[in-house]
Each structure stands twice: as structure tokens, then as C-alpha cells.
Amino acid sequence: MTDALSEETLKRMMLRSLDGDEGAYRHLLQALRGLLLAYYRRRLALGARSDLEDLVQDTLLALHARRDTYDRTRPFTAWFFSIARYKLVDHFRRGGGRMLVDLDETLETSSGEEALTARIDVERLLDGLPPRQRELLRRVKLDGESIAEAAGRAGQTETAARVGIHRSLKALARKLRGET
Numbered sequence: 293m294t295d296a297l298s299e300e301t302l303k304r305m306m307l308r309s310l311d312g313d314e315g316a317y318r319h320l321l322q323a324l325r326g327l328l329l330a331y332y333r334r335r336l337a338l339g340a341r342s343d344l345e346d347l348v349q350d351t352l353l354a355l356h357a358r359r360d361t362y363d364r365t366r367p368f369t370a371w372f373f374s375i376a377r378y379k380l381v382d383h384f385r386r387g388g389g390r391m392l393v394d395l396d397e398t399l400e401t402s403s404g405e406e407a408l409t410a411r412i413d414v415e416r417l418l419d420g421l422p423p424r425q426r427e428l429l430r431r432v433k434l435d436g437e438s439i440a441e442a443a444g445r446a447g448q449t450e451t452a453a454r455v456g457i458h459r460s461l462k463a464l465a466r467k468l469r470g471e472t
Contacts, residue, residue, distance in 0.1 A: 297323060298416055303368035310359065321352055324372065328352070331376055343383060351379045417464055425460040428453055 302323060309317035328348045336344060354375050362371055414434070418426045424446065431442040432453075443453035 297327065299367060299369050302372075306359070306362065306368050307364060310362065310364070321355075324352065324355070328376060331373070332380065335380060347379055347383055350383075351376050354379060417467065420467065421460055421463065425456050425463075428456050429460045432457055 302320065305316045305320035305323070309320055325348055328351055329344065332344050332347050336347075355372065358375065362368070418430060421429065428442050428446055428448075431437040431445065432439055437445075439453050439457070440450050443450045446453065448456070
């Protein structure tokens with residue numbers, strides 16, 4: 293994932309757009325379009341994929357209409373994904389009895405946008421690690437593989453993998469604390 297999709301960057305683009313920066317607004321809309329496609333793709337059954345582009349456009353139009361209501365002190369992605377969630381609920385209501393995914397599950401995953409934002413930030417942090425360490429950490433801590441499995445795939449001993457993961461976590465902790 294790229295830095296362009298972090299909460300901090302998206303919020304900065306939103307704030308700049310509210311201050312009249314048209315370029316920032318264009319970039320924001322492009323970034324949000326990609327996030328919305330992924331968000332709705334996970335929540336719509338295959339048969340409803342034809343509605344995907346309409347949902348994305350409706351949500352972006354709603355963002356445009358409501359952008360003056362955004363509280364600059366609050367997280368941007370939480371505000372934005374609440375709009376997306378309401379648009380999805382409206383879509384299901386218009387579909388009547390043709391609901392193609394479990395709406396209760398969709399509503400219960402209201403923290404999904406926080407999870408998405410967290411995943412984006414974690415991926416950005418991992419991008420700062422050397423490839424071998426990044427892959428080990430991703431496999432063990434994010435994908436749930438055992439250390440033995442990840443070590444085997446990486447062609448390392450289990451001990452070397454443990455040491456690599458430990459060092460990676462320490463490096464990430466230093467980075468998060470602002471240390472060099």
C-alpha cells in the first residue's frame with residue numbers, strides 16, 4: 293500500500309480541498325474511488341457487481357454535498373466511511389427483498405473502515421523494512437503462519453526467522469516512537 297492512502301494523507305487532502313485546493317480535491321477523489329471499490333466489492337454479491345460503479349459515484353457525490361459538514365478535528369476516514377455505509381444501506385433498501393449480502397454483518401463491521409485504515413498504515417510501515425524481514429513479519433503476524441512455516445518458505449532456520457521477526461518488531465517500535 294502506498295502512503296497516499298494513509299489516514300493522515302487523506303485527511304490532509306480533505307483539509308486542503310476545504311481550503312480551496314482543487315488539485316488536492318481531485319487527488320482525494322481518485323484515492324477514495326479506489327477505497328470505495330474495494331469496500332463495496334467485499335460487501336456486494338457477485339450478481340450485484342453491476343451496481344458497484346453507481347454506489348461509488350453516489351458516495352462521492354454525497355461526499356461532495358456534505359464536505360462542509362466535516363469536522364476538521366475528527367478522523368477523516370471514519371467520517372467518510374460512515375457516508376459509504378449509509379449509501380450501502382440505501383442501496384439494500386432500494387433492492388427490496390433482493391438483498392445479496394447479509395446486511396447485519398455489514399452493519400456490525402462498522403469498524404471496518406478503522407481496520408482498513410490500520411491495514412494501510414501497517415503496510416506503509418512494513419514497506420520501510422528490508423524485503424526478507426517484511427515478508428517474515430507479514431506471514432507470521434498478519435497472515436497467521438507459524439514461524440516454522442514462514443521460515444521454511446523463506447529458506448531460513450526457525451531460529452533465524454525468530455530473530456528476524458524480533459528485530460523487525462523492535463525497528464518498527466523505534467520508528468513509531470519517532471526514533472531514527
